[in-house]
Amino acid sequence: MMTPPLPFTPAAVIFDMDGLMLDSERAIIACLAEAARESGHDLPEVLWLSMVGHSEAVCRHLLDEAIGEVERDRVLQRSHVLYDAVVAAGVPHRPGIIAMLDFLDDRGIPRAVATSTRRPLALRKLEASGLLPRFDAICTSSDVEHPKPAPDIYLLAARSLGVDPAQCLVLEDSPTGVRAALAAGMYPVQIPDLLEPDDAVRALGHTILPSLDDARRLLEQRLAANTSPVGAT
Structure with missing residues (x-):
């Protein structure tokens, strides 16, 4: 089954942490x-x-x-x-995270972390894994009233980057995170780790890919075409 192209050119990319960037x-x-x-x-x-x-x-x-x-x-x-x-x-990286971050660096696309982990532990994990300096904003469950699947943490990430939520691409591994991103009005791409999407998750209609490398190629194709204005249509 062909993966549909991204329907917009993201102004920012927001990353979950555990299971998406770190093999934690x-x-x-x-x-x-x-x-x-x-x-x-x-x-x-x-x-x-x-x-x-x-x-x-x-x-x-x-x-x-x-x-x-x-x-x-x-x-x-x-x-x-x-x-x-x-x-x-140092928690090991998930495959493809460094290539994805390098790709975004080369194109000047801002990025944030939106994690359900509490702030002190999240910062320790990102620092020990060498990923902390790669992000413009770190948003954690310590910073919001309602955790995922509520949209709070993703809306905070968009505000922290100064980007409209509709212009944000979200990379997630869990169904809970996908639901949070959708509730925030963002476009999630799911790269499953331990939990394979069931029928209820697939019915959400978002993009599901095997790896971060596949997500990077999807974004690369969109940026190469770049025929639509910034923002979801």
Whole structure:
């Protein structure tokens, strides 16, 4: 099936972080699962996958339902210790992120991060991975009242860049992030990581691609044609 071309020339590109730029979702799940096992809880993988793309509050609630508040606190505290060691070592990049950022640099296209991670951890992860200087704005769940799938964080990113939301291309891996971008009036391109889009996600009608390299080629084709005015039509 042919991927339709981008219907507009983006004035800015907004990136999710975990699972899109950084191969961190697997590390987060591994740390949570290990912490749970250490506390005597062998929880199913479907529980961990259900947390992908969601805010910390949602993840805490899911753990509350599975093991209760007391055990949840114990598991989260231990998982944070395990994950801090991963972050300090530098979370690996997802394939294609450097080529995409270099491409945007060469063309002077501004970019922002919009992540459900809290600000202190997000900054540590981006700095340790060498990506922090590559962005014009960093927007986190600490900076908005309502997390994804609400549009708040994407609208904040657009304001931070001084760009109309309709002129923003969003790169996301999770369905939650895609819904947030659509609610913000932006054009999302999804590059799935751990969660393959189901029928309900595909019904949203957005573009789904296998990799960041494919997303870069899609943008490159649009910029090469460049026959439409800036902004979604």
